[in-house]
Amino acid sequence: ELPEWGLDQRKLYRHFVFPTFIEAWGFMSEVALLAETQNHHPEWTNVYGRVEIYLTTHDAGGISERDFRLARAIDLL
Amino acid sequence: ELPEWGLDQRKLYRHFVFPTFIEAWGFMSEVALLAETQNHHPEWTNVYGRVEIYLTTHDAGGISERDFRLARAIDLL
Known part of the structure; x- marks a missing residue:
């Protein structure tokens, strides 16, 4: 499972x-709601259209x- | 000006x-709108309640x- 995810610094990682930033932010907003719903939050970085999630x-x-x-x-988003 | 900001990796930096994550995310949402309005976007990282901006x-x-x-x-937020 999770073929899109790798290991980096002993964390699950996907970028x-x-x-555009608007699209990246839209995606991040969806992840934020998932995270809050699951009460489990990512370590993540955004630079313009790029989002890195650990x-x-x-x-x-x-x-x-x-x-x-x-x-x-x-992955289901 | 900008006494709250430092220099890190030759970038303006503030954390x-x-x-809570909800409050961090609310703040980030405000910054996202500022960034899009100014067409100038941060490099930023979030871990739960912590937000680092470069x-x-x-x-x-x-x-x-x-x-x-x-x-x-x-700073005016």
Whole structure:
């Protein structure tokens, strides 16, 4: 599962590239609502149309099922 | 001017800390609209309540008046 995601710094990692900031921001807004709904939040960076997402579970000291769940939800956007 | 901003990696830098992701996201949404209005976008990272903002002007190869203008607008939020 999650073929689009890799490992970076021991975190689940995926990046997205959109043509414009507006589109990147729209995507980020969807992710923000998912994150708040799941009460599990990404570490993420945005530069114009580029969005980089890192998922880890600090309480678990690494990647947990909560990260996989959020990643799967992001993939369904 | 801009006493809250520092220099990091040759960019204008400021970080913000909010008690919750909802508050951080609300702030980021305001910054997103400012950025789109000014057609000048930040490099920024969010982790839960923490928001780190870096401003630079790639076309200028460094910090320009556009960065100061966006920083001033952010400070007025």
